Amino acid sequence: MTFLAIDIGNTRLKWAMYDAPRPGANLLGHGAEFLDHIESLAEGAWADLPQPGSMLGCVVAGDQLRRRAEEQIHERFDCAARWVVSSSAEAGIINGYDHPTRLGADRWVAMIGARHRMLREGPARPMVVVLIGTAVTVEAIDVNGRFLGGLILPGHGIMLKALESGTAGLHVPTGEVTDFPTNTSDALTSGGTYAIAGAVERMVEHVRKHCRAEPVRYMAGGAGWKMAPSMVSPFELVESLIMDGLLVIAQERMLAN
Ligand SMILES: Nc1ncnc2c1ncn2[C@@H]1O[C@H](COP(=O)(O)OP(=O)(O)OP(=O)(O)O)[C@@H](O)[C@H]1O
Ligand SMILES: CC(C)(CO)[C@@H](O)C(=O)NCCC(=O)O
Numbered sequence: 001m002t003f004l005a006i007d008i009g010n011t012r013l014k015w016a017m018y019d020a021p022r023p024g025a026n027l028l029g030h031g032a033e034f035l036d037h038i039e040s041l042a043e044g045a046w047a048d049l050p051q052p053g054s055m056l057g058c059v060v061a062g063d064q065l066r067r068r069a070e071e072q073i074h075e076r077f078d079c080a081a082r083w084v085v086s087s088s089a090e091a092g093i094i095n096g097y098d099h100p101t102r103l104g105a106d107r108w109v110a111m112i113g114a115r116h117r118m119l120r121e122g123p124a125r126p127m128v129v130v131l132i133g134t135a136v137t138v139e140a141i142d143v144n145g146r147f148l149g150g151l152i153l154p155g156h157g158i159m160l161k162a163l164e165s166g167t168a169g170l171h172v173p174t175g176e177v178t179d180f181p182t183n184t185s186d187a188l189t190s191g192g193t194y195a196i197a198g199a200v201e202r203m204v205e206h207v208r209k210h211c212r213a214e215p216v217r218y219m220a221g222g223a224g225w226k227m228a229p230s231m232v233s234p235f236e237l238v239e240s241l242i243m244d245g246l247l248v249i250a251q252e253r254m255l256a257n
């Protein structure tokens, strides 16, 4: 039974079609569209896909974008649109947020995907899970799968836009990440990169201290590959963390029915 997974972030919609709703399923196709281009999905990227038996997605871009995606799903496929809502516990993660449903669904799903991956590879350990997209999020999870809390910070693009709009002289091309930047481009690019790397490392230290163990470290998101070389503690780049989480949830829900 084929399965369609969709992740609607604040910049792009990512989708992936699998041959079954279970972790490790074979990928039949995948793609990403900027949010302005959602209306082209049914007649474009999805035109030649097989019918999904079911779908599951996560949305952080708001109700209007969710509805625009649902129109494309219903235009092209004969399956109900279902979206993950963060809850107090699901698929091995316990939600420590003050208001569990206010936690971004992308963060929730990524943690579920991460926990499942870690347990497949070895014994349970605490985790730090980082998403590097439009915004950056840094989650702390203890050895029992309890989400302790997380950071939200501006992504690289938003940091640069904020500096450009708040100053007179900071409109420059993208630079290189260097230890000692000696021009404006390199200073901005390195500043943004190390702001993210530094925040992430603080969370790694918080988890080490609180959990008294070395955390497993995973990162994902469209700009993850750009950040990976600049991280302080090494992070494993797992591009599919959100899709993996959607597969885990879809399988658990099927087994429960
Ligand atoms: N050198 C860089 N290092 C880190 N991030 C960068 C860099 N250059 C650009 N970015 C930013 O990374 C952000 C994420 O890009 P992208 O759209 O690929 O991620 P995404 O995971 O699809 O985001 P979302 O899920 O929020 O839609 C963009 O805001 C982009 O401007
Ligand atoms: C923080 C983002 C923008 C990251 O994509 C998203 O997860 C979101 O909109 N979250 C809702 C607020 C929260 O998670 O506390």
Ligand SMILES: [K+]
Residues within 6 Å of the ligand: 008, 009, 010, 106, 131, 133, 134, 221
């Ligand atoms: K995202």
